[in-house]
Amino acid sequence: MTSLLRYQFINYLRTYQYVPPFSIFILCLVVNYSFVPNPILDSYSFTAIILFFLMGWFTITLFHAEDEEQKVITTLHAKSRTQYNLGIFMICVLIGFFLSCVSVIYPTLIGAFGEKPRFLHQLLGFLSHFSLAVLAIALSAIFTRELVKNKQNTWWGVLGILIISVVIATLKETILQVKGLIWLLPPVRLSLEMMGSEDSITSIPNSFYWQFAWIFVYASFIIMLFFLLSNRKRR
């Protein structure tokens, strides 16, 4: 598995397809924190949403980094399609983890906030970034060539699902009227709600942990659905 991860990562680096989303991410961070002071949780919430969209970009380019034919060869060497896709998911998650850390540490290092962020701010900041990154990876993977044949549909699909996920947050009241629907829709709103708390918050309520946990569980369900559909497609 380590060899597969190493190959997939080096191959991705050599494609240079990470340059546009990575540049946009860095640009957003720099621009967002160019004026000081900034509110802590609001700023984290903004960069988390940016990361949410950019992780979609990273995910698609990672899944499409190899030629279709090379993918068949690599899968054959890896001895299983699940193993191959798992490798890509792991790299996506590692990129999400790294960028989440950068998003939290960078403003702290340059002193971009009015007050020095406490550990709970940083923990909330990290969880909001990382949970949305993992959610974006899961949602975007559904639209990769593994399941969607037409490349154009891939980009429209990813953009569509990510935008819808954010729009749902604003339409929450309407959606809540349809019983059960809120559980089916991507839970981006949970992160946004939690990050809407005041900076003066003194402790993280238990419900926050559950809500972050739900985002991860939701993403895991989508990833499992991906593997189910992917294995079914082989037949």
Added chain:
Amino acid sequence: MKTIMEIQDISKQYRGKKILENATFSICANQIIALVGKNGSGKSTLLKIIAELVDADSGSIVKHRQSLKIGYVPEVTPSHILFTPEEYLFHMGSIRGMTKKQLQLKINELFELFHLQEARNIRIANFSKGMKQKVMIMQAMLEDTDLLILDEPLSGLDPKAQSDLEETLSILKDKGFSIVLTCHETKLLQHLVDTVLVIQNNKVVQADSFHKNEIPKNKLIFEISNDELLDNLLPFLEIQHQSLLNNGCHEVITIIKTEDTDQVLLDLLQKKASIRQLTPINQKEEQFYTHF
């Protein structure tokens, strides 16, 4: 020959359309099998099923060796491999679970076999199609492969590259590899292949009497002046065409078995016939390729 794999009653449908129906055949050690058929007849699908890349709807594949290693080369060569062949083979071998030491030995051996030492450190993306195809076969042979599956290995290559690759395949055959391939190249089929399987109407049938040695006929054109002599010859020859020329001679076009050719020529010359043309033909093969 020792059977290494049996394909038993494999059937496959794609989007409700039947592609393969009860495909059954065996692959033996040191045997080259060619799958031929029209485009879209299911050749590539059958190769993918053998390589375990696609599941069959029904039927089974029985491996006669528990650890039978299969190498696969797809029809389309990947165009954007961002590694040198050495790096690429190293990565593919590592993913397969080979140790660094094993890989170093194997990669050196393969570079020598495929005469690619000089291109070791050039990115594959800059290679010609023939060289890329060689690297593809090299990756398929990394782990002491027993069975090589090649999907149209000569497709899109220029005659020189085809001839190079054909030579390589011939060496592989001599080294004892079993190969299943699809192709349309008559030259390859004639010189290398042991068994030709035709996919026709979703079924796999063996095209026997395919080798040129099994289709030994010649086309002979001769002139003869004597009617009586011609009448004597008619029962022994398969006459295709007969016409009376201006000079009063008869021109006869006939098909004769290669093994009978010497005797027939001798008889005709003794009967004062003039031989105009003698051409070897491969009747079944001609019909075969006209069909595909």
